[in-house]
Amino acid sequence: MAKLSEKVIKTIENEMKYWRIPGVSIAVIKHGKLWDSMGFGYRNFEEKLQVTADTQFGIASCSKSMTSALIAILVDKGILKYDEPVTTYAPKLVMYDPEAKSMNLRDILSHKTGFGAHDAIWPGERSRDELAVSLRFIKPCSNFRGKAIYSNVMYAMAGYVAECATGETWENLLQKYIFNSLNMKRTNCSVDIMKRDLNYSIPYRYRNGKVNPLKMWNVDLAGPAASVNSTANDMAKWLMMQIKGGKAEDGTALIQTETFKEMHSVQSQFEDSIGMGEGFFECNDYSMGWKRGKYKDHAFYKHTGKIEGYSSIQAFLPEDEVGVVILTNFHSPTVPFMYGVLYTILDEVLGEESENWIKKFHGEELPKEEEYLDCDLNYIKEEQVFGTHLSLLLNEYVGIYYDNGYGKVNIVLEDNVLYMRYRDMNLPLKHYHYDVFYVDDILADTMTITAPVSFIIKNGKVEAIAVRFEPMVPDIVFNRR
Numbered sequence: 001m002a003k004l005s006e007k008v009i010k011t012i013e014n015e016m017k018y019w020r021i022p023g024v025s026i027a028v029i030k031h032g033k034l035w036d037s038m039g040f041g042y043r044n045f046e047e048k049l050q051v052t053a054d055t056q057f058g059i060a061s062c063s064k065s066m067t068s069a070l071i072a073i074l075v076d077k078g079i080l081k082y083d084e085p086v087t088t089y090a091p092k093l094v095m096y097d098p099e100a101k102s103m104n105l106r107d108i109l110s111h112k113t114g115f116g117a118h119d120a121i122w123p124g125e126r127s128r129d130e131l132a133v134s135l136r137f138i139k140p141c142s143n144f145r146g147k148a149i150y151s152n153v154m155y156a157m158a159g160y161v162a163e164c165a166t167g168e169t170w171e172n173l174l175q176k177y178i179f180n181s182l183n184m185k186r187t188n189c190s191v192d193i194m195k196r197d198l199n200y201s202i203p204y205r206y207r208n209g210k211v212n213p214l215k216m217w218n219v220d221l222a223g224p225a226a227s228v229n230s231t232a233n234d235m236a237k238w239l240m241m242q243i244k245g246g247k248a249e250d251g252t253a254l255i256q257t258e259t260f261k262e263m264h265s266v267q268s269q270f271e272d273s274i275g276m277g278e279g280f281f282e283c284n285d286y287s288m289g290w291k292r293g294k295y296k297d298h299a300f301y302k303h304t305g306k307i308e309g310y311s312s313i314q315a316f317l318p319e320d321e322v323g324v325v326i327l328t329n330f331h332s333p334t335v336p337f338m339y340g341v342l343y344t345i346l347d348e349v350l351g352e353e354s355e356n357w358i359k360k361f362h363g364e365e366l367p368k369e370e371e372y373l374d375c376d377l378n379y380i381k382e383e384q385v386f387g388t389h390l391s392l393l394l395n396e397y398v399g400i401y402y403d404n405g406y407g408k409v410n411i412v413l414e415d416n417v418l419y420m421r422y423r424d425m426n427l428p429l430k431h432y433h434y435d436v437f438y439v440d441d442i443l444a445d446t447m448t449i450t451a452p453v454s455f456i457i458k459n460g461k462v463e464a465i466a467v468r469f470e471p472m473v474p475d476i477v478f479n480r481r
């Protein structure tokens with residue numbers, strides 16, 4: 001029998017219906033123990049297969065806290081040091097910015113490398129070793145140790161540093177030091193493993209008036225940033241370790257006290273994902289894999305996750321021995337749902353005065369179609385010039401183009417339409433003006449991007465293409481091979 005009140009459960013169910021979320025799994029920790037866990041809705045909407053507390057979901061960027069914990073464990077073992085240049089362990093990991101030659105794990109884990117997003121370079125067929133080598137050719141988005149910029153790529157490199165220092169894969173290290181130690185038997189590091197399970201959730205997004213299943217995305221290249229799959233019950237074990245200051249349920253220390261405190265100490269600041277302002281308990285402090293702040297005067301640590309069709313939030317309040325994890329198989333928008341439900345649960349478990357968080361996050365009118373497009377971005381800034389024409393015949397744009405950082409782009413012609421093949425995508429080019437095209441549906445982390453593709457022509461031949469994969473740096477130029 002559920003321990004959460006009927007009122008809270010009804011709130012969860014109503015919010016799922018409001019946002020059209022297929023499935024949700026939740027675990028609640030109270031007094032440092034698993035207090036309640038349950039599933040709502042469907043892990044497979046088409047076949048009406050129900051979610052349970054043991055259904056696997058992609059936890060996406062909540063994986064970062066696990067990578068940070070792994071680094072802490074290796075620090076305790078004397079294998080790594082937070083403030084040692086990473087090239088000590090991973091000599092190939094050299095950055096474009098010469099100032100970053102002193103880059104260390106503290107910089108990476110607190111998003112202060114200056115590298116920025118560059119999320120269009122993953123996932124892909126490259127190894128993490130090949131990805132590391134490519135970074136020296138990619139311009140950073142900001143100054144080294146300047147403004148913090150969230151970076152999946154650099155978290156992937158934190159896992160790579162651990163691999164170089166130990167001679168073991170990040171996946172095996174996580175299994176050995178965290179999953180096995182916490183008895184997280186239904187947690188793994190690859191969607192390919194999850195798909196073999198009998199109880200996993202299919203990812204969904206709402207588009208064109210209906211809930212649509214999505215292709216399950218293999219993000220193993222950036223695994224240390226985003227590839228862990230887990231269940232509400234397993235994530236409760238993970239949060240209980242956090243509440244206990246780095247100790248497993250049997251009292252065994254996974255992380256030493258001082259290292260645990262260091263991992264959770266404030267290292268940088270950047271804007272919270274809530275984006276709602278005062279009164280919504282935003283946490284703008286970042287430690288190493290965790291956001292931190294206050295919830296109604298209670299010390300509050302959290303991290304969210306989102307990857308193609310999955311959204312999650314994990315939170316714990318160590319002084320109160322309370323924790324909550326919410327896993328969904330829905331893309332976006334999920335911030336109002338996750339925080340509205342999280343705060344509703346916290347008020348009940350903490351004994352705080354109940355607030356109508358749902359009303360604070362949204363009105364009664366159902367969300368419009370455009371609200372489900374909040375992760376769709378348009379990088380085209382130039383005003384379109386109508387009545388212009390291409391300089392060459394379509395087949396003259398065909399070719400293989402290469403950049404040392406981003407890799408290969410293949411332009412092909414099929415049925416009189418040009419396509420851009422990049423990573424695992426095959427996207428039609430649509431003429432914009434002159435020799436500039438654009439492509440829709442570039443997948444870059446949680447975002448779906450529309451970007452211009454400009455063909456650079458000299459002496460009547462295409463020499464290169466410039467693609468706006470990352471708006472914080474000049475367009476990426478791929479030279480024709």
